[in-house]
Amino acid sequence: MNEGAQNSGRLNKPITLPIVKVVDEAKDFKSFYFDFDLDAKPGQFVTVWIPGVNEKPFAVSGQKDGLFSVTVSAVGPFTNKMHELKEGDKVGVKGPYGTHYKISGPDCDGTGAEHKNLVLVAGGYGVAPLVFLAEEAVGKGVQTTMIAGTRTKELLAFREKLESIGVEYLAATDDGSEGFHGFVTDVLENQISQGKASEICACGPRPMLERVGAIAEKHNLPGQFGLESYMKCGFGICGECAVDYKGIHICKDGPVFPLATAMKIFRFKKENDNFSQDNTDDKSEKEVF
Amino acid sequence: MNEGAQNSGRLNKPITLPIVKVVDEAKDFKSFYFDFDLDAKPGQFVTVWIPGVNEKPFAVSGQKDGLFSVTVSAVGPFTNKMHELKEGDKVGVKGPYGTHYKISGPDCDGTGAEHKNLVLVAGGYGVAPLVFLAEEAVGKGVQTTMIAGTRTKELLAFREKLESIGVEYLAATDDGSEGFHGFVTDVLENQISQGKASEICACGPRPMLERVGAIAEKHNLPGQFGLESYMKCGFGICGECAVDYKGIHICKDGPVFPLATAMKIFRFKKENDNFSQDNTDDKSEKEVF
Amino acid sequence: MPNLETAFLNKTFSNPTVLSSGILGVYGSSLVRVAIEGAGAVTSKSISLNYRSGHPNPIIVEFEAGLINAVGLSTHGIDDSISEISYAVKNSPSPVIASVFADNVENFALVSQRINEANPDFIEVNISCPNVESEFGKPFATDPKTSAAVTSAVKKVSKAPVIVKLSPNVPNIKLIAKSVVDAGADAICAINTVGPGMVIDIESAKPILSNKVGGVSGPAIKPVAVRCVYDIFSEVDVPIIGVGGVTNGSDAIEMIFAGATAVGIGSAVHYRGIGVFKKVSKEIFRFMDTHDYSSIEEMRGLAHE
Amino acid sequence: MPNLETAFLNKTFSNPTVLSSGILGVYGSSLVRVAIEGAGAVTSKSISLNYRSGHPNPIIVEFEAGLINAVGLSTHGIDDSISEISYAVKNSPSPVIASVFADNVENFALVSQRINEANPDFIEVNISCPNVESEFGKPFATDPKTSAAVTSAVKKVSKAPVIVKLSPNVPNIKLIAKSVVDAGADAICAINTVGPGMVIDIESAKPILSNKVGGVSGPAIKPVAVRCVYDIFSEVDVPIIGVGGVTNGSDAIEMIFAGATAVGIGSAVHYRGIGVFKKVSKEIFRFMDTHDYSSIEEMRGLAHE
Ligand SMILES: Cc1cc2nc3c(=O)[nH]c(=O)nc-3n(C[C@H](O)[C@H](O)[C@H](O)COP(=O)(O)OP(=O)(O)OC[C@H]3O[C@@H](n4cnc5c(N)ncnc54)[C@H](O)[C@@H]3O)c2cc1C
Ligand SMILES: Cc1cc2nc3c(=O)[nH]c(=O)nc-3n(C[C@H](O)[C@H](O)[C@H](O)COP(=O)(O)OP(=O)(O)OC[C@H]3O[C@@H](n4cnc5c(N)ncnc54)[C@H](O)[C@@H]3O)c2cc1C
Numbered sequence A, B: 001m002n003e004g005a006q007n008s009g010r011l012n013k014p015i016t017l018p019i020v021k022v023v024d025e026a027k028d029f030k031s032f033y034f035d036f037d038l039d040a041k042p043g044q045f046v047t048v049w050i051p052g053v054n055e056k057p058f059a060v061s062g063q064k065d066g067l068f069s070v071t072v073s074a075v076g077p078f079t080n081k082m083h084e085l086k087e088g089d090k091v092g093v094k095g096p097y098g099t100h101y102k103i104s105g106p107d108c109d110g111t112g113a114e115h116k117n118l119v120l121v122a123g124g125y126g127v128a129p130l131v132f133l134a135e136e137a138v139g140k141g142v143q144t145t146m147i148a149g150t151r152t153k154e155l156l157a158f159r160e161k162l163e164s165i166g167v168e169y170l171a172a173t174d175d176g177s178e179g180f181h182g183f184v185t186d187v188l189e190n191q192i193s194q195g196k197a198s199e200i201c202a203c204g205p206r207p208m209l210e211r212v213g214a215i216a217e218k219h220n221l222p223g224q225f226g227l228e229s230y231m232k233c234g235f236g237i238c239g240e241c242a243v244d245y246k247g248i249h250i251c252k253d254g255p256v257f258p259l260a261t262a263m264k265i266f267r268f269k270k271e272n273d274n275f276s277q278d279n280t281d282d283k284s285e286k287e288v289f
Numbered sequence C, D: 001m002p003n004l005e006t007a008f009l010n011k012t013f014s015n016p017t018v019l020s021s022g023i024l025g026v027y028g029s030s031l032v033r034v035a036i037e038g039a040g041a042v043t044s045k046s047i048s049l050n051y052r053s054g055h056p057n058p059i060i061v062e063f064e065a066g067l068i069n070a071v072g073l074s075t076h077g078i079d080d081s082i083s084e085i086s087y088a089v090k091n092s093p094s095p096v097i098a099s100v101f102a103d104n105v106e107n108f109a110l111v112s113q114r115i116n117e118a119n120p121d122f123i124e125v126n127i128s129c130p131n132v133e134s135e136f137g138k139p140f141a142t143d144p145k146t147s148a149a150v151t152s153a154v155k156k157v158s159k160a161p162v163i164v165k166l167s168p169n170v171p172n173i174k175l176i177a178k179s180v181v182d183a184g185a186d187a188i189c190a191i192n193t194v195g196p197g198m199v200i201d202i203e204s205a206k207p208i209l210s211n212k213v214g215g216v217s218g219p220a221i222k223p224v225a226v227r228c229v230y231d232i233f234s235e236v237d238v239p240i241i242g243v244g245g246v247t248n249g250s251d252a253i254e255m256i257f258a259g260a261t262a263v264g265i266g267s268a269v270h271y272r273g274i275g276v277f278k279k280v281s282k283e284i285f286r287f288m289d290t291h292d293y294s295s296i297e298e299m300r301g302l303a304h305e
């Protein structure tokens, strides 16, 4: 849990940006591109404000040549409204916010061992930040596999883009309409058993993340997990996004956590917990001056 | 008239400083030293705040080795109160404010002609900024003469200090108790007639400045004049220190003005003036976009 | 090409910026200078019948987000003031607004009557000085009835159109706006300073202002000013001079979108110098140019749609 | 060696910093974290009887000099809130203040009664939310009578000492302070947010907050907060939690000199992170050390001398 850092110079006030491109990635799943030098890292998010409607968080799904994108699944009032927007329409953007996935090149420590096989596990729109991450990983020469799961074929996205940059793309659908018939976790276990996984980065629905986490723990693999939570302010002040017994705030302490922290969050049952019995390493002592 | 510049980073809020040294310079005339790196230029002023009493402007009279000083003549409630202060007492200081005397070394333009004979003309406590200026001028290798006038001998100050750094010191007293029996203007005329004046910097009571200005004009000598005015804010916002038909504010456009501007200010008779007839060179035209 | 001209009652300002009362407006010569330097209109420091010395120094202190002042309505008295305003009216290229204040309704009428002699383009009635209490025991601008009483008294005698300057320090500024417009106000100026506030020097453990407290101005108060202008615009149908924390073109646009016809600038003279009027005008012009607005009129009140 | 311990009614805070209501205080776990990170006491977000969804986003926007929020008093309802407060009370190393609010006097009593179940160290009565009107048609805190009525209703049922939180948006805060103390308030917290204010996005010409207006906090309001604390200290004789724009040790000292017993911190969590409590405590300590103050007590109210 990192101590909330000082906020950066930019005001937490939306910057209005026109949408410069809209791309259909899959059924009810669209990317919106903005002409703005965002300086985000994979896993970080922005908030998108549609005046008169609402403001919601979305992962940055790509950043290149002075453009950045978010990729939005239409699931409710706000995201449906977003899907109605066209090139030239303007929205307010704040961010980038939050922690990010940290990867380094394969030879960064001289051993050649790190990130030999980076496996990205995506559920639903969780693929968005992982596409951005895949591009960064490939750029650093890391061999990367994307395991993407959705209910059905039409919801799968980014296969072409990922394959074109050399990412191995493995799909899993609930109905078997494409790729593996079953869960991403089955594909993951298979990769691991073939020795083709040295680290896992995952993003998707909570139940999927919990199962992926359990697998990573079992095989003693390092992992980084992108979590979600209901958010209001998005920058660490309102307290709405706290998730666990330690008062971790997803918007600022997250959304990306290392495996160990993520597992603690998953296992947290507030009712049965007694904070004073906690003895994890990051417990600060109250200092009296 | 320079367009009001943007204000510097420091807040216009007094910084509390202890007095580190008090020096008697003459009768009812004391220097107060502060341990603070002020970065003032000769002619600029600070405001001194005594909590519960008042806040008043004073020229910086010296700045060296991380100390600066103001030299205060006891003339009324505030300055009398200041004279009661001892080493260790604290006052609030704001500044430095305003314009300053501009001098350059004798050979700065390669002709050796500039400031060959700088003559400083001081009346009363007007000597304060000129002592600071003398130190700077001497440091730049300019041959410098101080003509200091007061009512009587006991009011003369800084002779030793100035002579020790090589400044020629000429006193003039109303009662003839020391130096020339008469006005500084007589001494000045004498210097000029001897060819020992290439530029005049003056500070003192308004009538003295007016006469010095007339002499400078007559002999076509460049001059810089330190003016005073009743001040409230001290940094160009309240409008109390405006002196002339152009809305010049002494605190920000001054207190140091070139001869030509000073003479305009001296000659200004508001009742008889009609702005629309003014055609000085620095009149801006109203622009419409 | 965007046009910055701003119709304000019976006059046209060359641009929407207005020098606010109490900033550099003590002498006619300063008012003229500010007009020449680009203000669309200039307002004098508030004038009263009698000489008032104001508070001892310090009368202004800066804090992280603005200024606090308790100049204490120092004025030179009505005769001097008339000659200063006359000088400004004769020489200023922009309209001149004479600001007046008094300690009771009758004196408001008297000072307004006298100021006619100077022929100002407008009279601005300062009922909102945070440090002056009315004969009824609270600042005029906090009560709809006293606000209305002052307004109609001034309206009765003034030859110039009457602008009433409101305080933000009231539970419901709409009520006050309505009461002064019903009483005859031709326009509203909003807002005067917020608070009051206090700054304590932690070295001496003393309030810095000699008056201890003073009105807050500058960037700190901009959101309150914008909200007040928005509220007033939604309530009454007279032109508004929006004042409070305007420092750059964006701030001015915010005010205009909230409903301001013209935009007052005070503290920003400190932040950006006396050239701030020209600078803000240029910034407004540039915004209009890139956003396809052709007139100030067209932008007014857009945030209400 | 300076001692930062601060006696506040029947408790002793390890240092004078207090997490203000509405900042990170929705869940018990956050309150505990802030206490561990160094706050001398922590205050929950204001709790009401029934679930309230609050306003849609954006609910907070930053401007040059502070924050504006209209969270809209979203709460999870009394049962959930009781369990969160209980968790905090059990696990927090620092005293826990439960903040409550309601839409009428009776409900203030009911929510206060229920919150007893969680055993908070103090109850803070938020009568000053700028966006909630009382049954009498204006915010409770703007009227001495309603303020008193709420105070005595809560005082009657609360097992914990009662802190009443006041609004700065009143003509005379001394009146309100006196009325709540006469009605039994054990302490006062001042101030809640200033305004309200509005920020307009000039690209879309729309107010940014979904609620259009929101309360102003942060550096912008510090002078108003200091003045309010100064006024209250001069009027009544109960401990004061001074809140508003405190970002560093100097600000905290200013509050204490004005008369605060403890110092609330809200928006500065944004500017300096959750470690702000420890940082401000260290800065206070350093000031005391270099200025020969040995206790907070000794510094309180010094600006009044
Ligand atoms: C850090 C983060 C990154 C995200 N990245 C993406 C992304 O890249 N692409 C994408 O399509 N979606 C993303 N989301 C989720 C997205 O914010 C929600 O889908 C959106 O808010 C739904 O709004 P709605 O009005 O359309 O639907 P609603 O009817 O409001 O909600 C639909 C679902 O979204 C959840 N939800 C609603 N509001 C929020 C909120 N403020 N924060 C989190 N969840 C919420 C609800 O619990 C519900 O399950 C992300 C969320 C977070 C917290
Ligand atoms: C730019 C500037 C630099 C100055 N430098 C010095 C200096 O180096 N040494 C020094 O002894 N004095 C200096 N003064 C003058 C000094 O500010 C006044 O002597 C002082 O304010 C008098 O205050 P008092 O209460 O003691 O007397 P008062 O009774 O207030 O006044 C005595 C005389 O000083 C004049 N005066 C009063 N207040 C002010 C004011 N705010 N500004 C200007 N004049 C005022 C009065 O008109 C009167 O003639 C300077 C003034 C200015 C404007």
Ligand SMILES: Cc1cc2nc3c(=O)[nH]c(=O)nc-3n(C[C@H](O)[C@H](O)[C@H](O)COP(=O)(O)O)c2cc1C
Residues within 6 Å of the ligand: B237, B238, C020, C021, C022, C023, C045, C046, C060, C067, C069, C071, C073, C099, C126, C165, C191, C192, C193, C216, C217, C218, C219, C221, C243, C244, C245, C246, C264, C265, C266, C267, C268
């Ligand atoms: C130093 C100073 C003096 C002021 N004097 C007056 C005054 O005499 N009459 C008045 O109506 N307003 C006065 N005001 C208020 C301003 O006109 C303006 O309403 C306020 O400062 C907000 O605008 P700003 O944020 O642009 O400064 C004064 C403000 C300052 C800073």
Ligand SMILES: Cc1cc2nc3c(=O)[nH]c(=O)nc-3n(C[C@H](O)[C@H](O)[C@H](O)COP(=O)(O)O)c2cc1C
Residues within 6 Å of the ligand: A237, A238, D020, D021, D022, D023, D045, D046, D060, D067, D069, D071, D073, D099, D126, D165, D191, D192, D193, D216, D217, D218, D219, D221, D243, D244, D245, D246, D264, D265, D266, D267, D268
């Ligand atoms: C996001 C936010 C939410 C707030 N919610 C509450 C609340 O629920 N109850 C309350 O009494 N005050 C609330 N406040 C007011 C603060 O407790 C505090 O009084 C105010 O912000 C001034 O302090 P600051 O400048 O340190 O932020 C809230 C403030 C903010 C910024």
Ligand code: FES
Residues within 6 Å of the ligand: A230, A231, A232, A233, A234, A235, A236, A237, A238, A239, A240, A241, A242, A249, A250, A251, A252
């Ligand atoms: S969303 Fe407000 S603290 Fe995280």
Ligand code: FES
Residues within 6 Å of the ligand: B230, B231, B232, B233, B234, B235, B236, B237, B238, B239, B240, B241, B242, B249, B250, B251, B252
């Ligand atoms: S003293 Fe205020 S403008 Fe010069």
